[in-house]
Amino acid sequence: MDIALENAGPEYDILMDGVVRYASYVFVTVINVEGKAYNSTEMRTAMGALEYDEWLSYHETYSKHVKKQAFN
Template identity: 60%
Template sequence: MNLAGIKKSEGVKVNASKSYFLGFGWNIKDALDIALEEAGPDYDMLIDGVVRYASYPFVLQIKVEGTAVNSQKMIAQMGQEGFNQWISGHQVTTADTVKLIKE
């Protein structure tokens, strides 16, 4: 799939998880940060991402998978206006719009 000049094959597939004792302090951002760190310092955006959570006795686990891409590379190829149009034309998840699926 080509995302207006960005090939998903140029991204890095990532899987990450974060566990929380009794679920205290859980948040999705920690798992997303781990996934992007796993991809490397040049990657700052996750596409085709899936966030799941699992609950075990005394532990809550957040799992993230997707393709990490470099948004600056996208902007360089598409221009800032093209990038903004691409963002507005896709389903972009923010902390306010996350929906969780329990495993």
């Protein structure tokens, strides 16, 4: 999840609706992570702090820096 979020770009710090898919072949394991990346600072500015916190509480998100984490 961390690498997927980092690959989205340095401005993104929230991954929403992350899906991890595993495939295993002889001597090879493939891991694919999909999701939608967001910038929490831009969202908080556009929505306002209360609306942003409410939005965040209703969605499963992953973030290294945002206080609410659905996935650890």
